Amino acid sequence: MEICDYFLHFSFFDFLRQLAFLFTNGFKPHLLYIEFPLIGTTELLGSLAKDYPFSEREVFFILSNSSLLVLTPEPRSFLKHLRQKEIYKRLLKGKLNIVTLNLRKLEHYPASILRRLYEKAKQGRRYLHIPNVESYRKLAELISRGDEEIFVDLPEENPFLSMETLQIFTGSKMNFIKGDKANFLRLKDGAKIKTIKLISDNNSAIKIDTITVEDVQKTLQSYFITPNVNREILELLYYRSLKSFSKLFWLLNLLDSKNFFKWDENTGWALNEGSAFPYENYYSEKSQRLFESMSKEEKLITYLILSSSQPLDKTDILKLFPKVKTQTIEKVIGNLSNNRTVKVVKNKIYSSHPVIQFNPKLDLPEREVRKIHGNYAHLLHTKKMNGFPIALWEIARHFELSGDLRNAFKYYYEAINEEVKNKQYNKALQYAIKAKLLAKTKKQKSSIRETIVMLYTKIGEYDKALELIKSLEEVENTHGRDKKREIELLTELGETNIAAQKLESYLSTQKRITKDLLLLKFRIDYNADRLECTTELLIKKLELTNSPMNGKAKIFEALGDLEFYKNRIKKATEYYLKALKASNKIEDITLLKLKLAEMLLLGFKFRGALNHLENALWALNEVKNKHTKETILGEISKIYLFLLPPRSFETFTLRSIDDVLNTTPKTNYPFYFYSGLILIHSGLIDEGYNLAIKQIDFEKQRGNEFRANQMSLILTHSLVKYNELNKARELLEGIRTKSEYIFARKKILEKLLEMLQNNIDINVEEIKELVFTNALNALIFYEVTENIKKMEIDSIKSILLTKYDDLKKALSEFDLLSHQSV
Structure with missing residues (x-):
């Protein structure tokens, strides 16, 4: 068997699958993490694979070319086997960083497990991923060949050479010696000591240091x-x-x-807000010596050039230093160019070092440094006013470094507005976070916090927006607008129970219920699967109110959701179409197209459904809101589950699971549920059931009964397909609903279970009413009765067969699978 059959490149789905297997079968899983000097993945894994007693209880994940993750109930047994290997005794002894975690439960956000690994691993010696492995092999070949001088791209200062890697590839022990003008390798060749000179050459074919x-x-x-x-x-x-x-x-x-x-927990590892980039020792010793040899005037000019994040015009330097001779300025630029600290193209000077948040002090008085930044900020402002393409954030940055925080705040705010206008919300957020650190007055602080909340909402970081709103509540009396926004965000995040409590408290302080509050109450009640007649009547009255088009879109969408809830599919379709015509945001349009696709599919209108689905797939790359994108991926998987062959559904959904979990540790995407369905389809019934139930229970705990009920129906369908009738019956009995849609779906499954478990004849007319008005019910009926031969069943299936011939023809006209890379 090949090595790759035993070792997998890490994916969250495979990780969850193995955890589910271990927990379901009564094993106590441990996570064993091993970092080692790079010896080549094939060498280590090949050695392990030769005589290791592999079993389904263990999975080995390759994290990098210097680390391995083992999910096993017996970590000691694995380590004992490893330490008996010749490769360990020869190369790895005393050179392993080993961490073990005892996993007591299936955590809802698996990325937190990896975070705990990091906290432990960083306490030992780290062996990181080494780039340019082939260059190490080439270097080893030249050493073995007997070359006395080798050209390699090692920098003169702080040269990094993984000696463990080189020693493994050459099979020889050697030392690395750093010289003033060159670096050397000294190795023992029999009784002789051999020295090899490494000549630094950036153009060398052997790239050890250069990285992408x-x-x-x-x-x-x-x-x-x-x-x-x-x-x-x-x-x-x-x-x-x-x-x-x-x-x-x-x-x-x-x-x-x-x-x-x-x-x-929302974004994973991030930069600490307000951290200043450490500039000490950043420049090379050669550059530092050049700086030290300069006069004060030359240092001031150098500082201006190096602290500018944009290419600098020579004419700007002349304007900023009118008393300095042109020859002196040219000398400084020439020296910096010869030292490769800058490069000059025509009249512009480009720093070779990225200095956006980095300011070399060059031992200059702080007063002089602030003056340079102030003068340059005013110069840039003047150029901006005269039509030059100067970045507003660059003006803000120089005002900030000059100590003029008032103007810095002003220009950061202008930069924010400019990026928002261009829908570059992530850039706007970067400037807003900087402005927040500069805000001094109460008005400034309140304004910038509101802006940040708005930006977090735009990019779909709802948890962060909520955190900021809550922090505002602690320090000041928040407006009703903030309380309403908090409830809206909680609702979007699926925290329905909390949102309902806060809405009830908020409504008790209001004299009347506004249109927005009514729509919010409808959404919460809909999610909780407890829509009342009074709410239905009020929502229908909103259709008659005068509202702007975007407001109309929300009303039409709510009316469509209401009709869907009541199982009036045709009417729901009409309202979703009206909402689509009134919408102008790509996120809203894409979600509405998916709702329309689902409604049209339920109504056997396959070509129209597939057209909307394909449009939604095309639009997915344009959706910048993280939360909305995750919602869209979940909805597409739900449709694919019933529309496409199992393998196609799995391909798209597996990619979605890993894309989402690789992007963010905390997500509203139901990855446990879809992982469970995939496992059930692959024959791991108990493991899949446990994962799917974990998601359903999670939704119920948060009050999302409608979503939980939909998931329960889908899971029941899968269980019935695989003849897990007792589990299916238990799941169905747990569904409590006020939705006619859920009730109709539940009813067809109950009828089929009665027939399968008790061999009861079906009521043909009742079944016809259920399956001929809902394509999903029809599909469930067709799949479950596929191998049952009864006249009354065959009569229904013969009619359904023509409808599914229509579906196959429609699918042949659309290339849905080509969108699986989105």
Whole structure:
């Protein structure tokens, strides 16, 4: 058997599947994490695979080329086997970083388990992902060949060379010696001591130090022991590392020692708000010596160039230093260019170092530094007014560094508004967080916090928006608008019980119920599966009110949801179409298209349904709101479950599960439920049932009875298909609903169970009414009775067969599977 049959590249689905297997079958799972010096994945795993007693109780995950994750009930047994291997005794003894976690329960957010691994692993010696493995092999070949001088791209300062890796590939013990002008390898060759000179050459074919953004991503995944790498951290370290692994390695350790990173349960590892990038020792010794040799005037000019995050015009330098001779300015630029600290293209000077949040002091008085930034900020402001394309955040940044916080706050706010206008909400949020740190007056603080709440809501970070609203409640009396927004966010997040309590309390303080509050109450009652007649009447009255188009869209959507709840599919379709025509936001349009696709499918209108579904798939990449995107992925999987073959549903859903969990530790996407369905379809009935039930129980705990009931019906259908009738019966009996839609779905399953368990003849007319008015009921009936030969059943199936021929023809006209990469 191949090594890859035993070892998997880490995925959250495989991780959950094995946890479900162990818990379901009475094993006590442990998570064993091992970091080791890179010896090549094939070498280590090949050695392990030779005589290891593999069983279904263990799964081995490859996290990087220097780490392994073992999910096993017997971690000691595995370690004992590893320590008996010749490769361990020869190469790994004393060079392993081992962490073990005892997993007592199936945690709702699995990323928190990996976070605990990191907290333990960082206490030992770390062995991170090593890039450029093939270059190490090539270097080892040249050493073995006997070359005395080897050209390699090691930097002169802080050269990083994984000696363990090199020693493993050469089979020789050696030392790395750092010299003033070159680096050396010293190895013992029999009785002789051999020295090899490593000549630094950035153009060398052997790239040990040069890295790509993918290398940075893999290194960060290895460092934090997680597939979830914050984009802001990735970009910061890629640009700050100057594409050098030695610089990246140094920066990671430096930043972590200064608590530059923080764990956020909503986004994973993130930058600590307000952390200042440490600039000490960032520049090379050669650059530092150049800085020290400069006069004060030259240092001031150098500081301006290096602290500018945008290319600098030579004419701007002349304006800012009118008393300095042009020859002096040219000399400084020439020296910095020769030192490769800057590059000059035509009249513009580009810093080779990313300095957006980085300010080398060059031993200058703080007063002089502030004056440079102030003068430059005013110059940029003037250029902006004259039509030059100057970034507003750059003006704000220089005002901030000058100490003029009033103007800094003003320009950050203008930068926020500009990005919001362009729908670049993540950029706007970056500037808003900076502005928040500068806010001094009560008005400024209140204004910027409201802006941040709005931005978090725009990008779908509802948990963070809620946290900020709650922090406002603690320090000041919040407006009714904030309380209403809090309830809206809780409702979106599925915290229906909490939202209902807060809404009831809020309504008790209001003299009348507004349209927005009525829609909010409807949404909460709908989610809780407890819609009352009074609410229905009030919602219907809203259709007659005068509202702007966007307001009309929300009313029509609510009316569509109401008709769906009442199992009036045709009427629901009409309202969703009206809502679609009145909507202008891509998120709202995409969700409405999915609702329409579902309604049309239920009504046997397959081509129209597939057209809306395909449009929703095309639009998915344009949706920037994280929460909405997760909701859309869940809805697509629900439709695919009944529309496409099991393998196609699984392909799309597996990708969605890992995409969502790789992006954010905490999510509203029902990954346990869909993981459970996939396991049931693959024959792991008990394991799948336990995962799906975990999600259903979670929804019930939060008050999402309608969603839980829908999931229970889907799960019951799957159980009946696989003849798990007792489980199916128990699940059905637990459904309590006021929805005619849920009731009709429940009824067809109850009738089929009675027939299967008690061999009772069906009431043909009653079954016809259920299946000919709802395509999903028809599908359930067709699948469950596929192998049952009875005249009355065959008569119904013969009619349904023509309808499903229509579905097959419609599916052949649409290429839904090509969208699975979204």
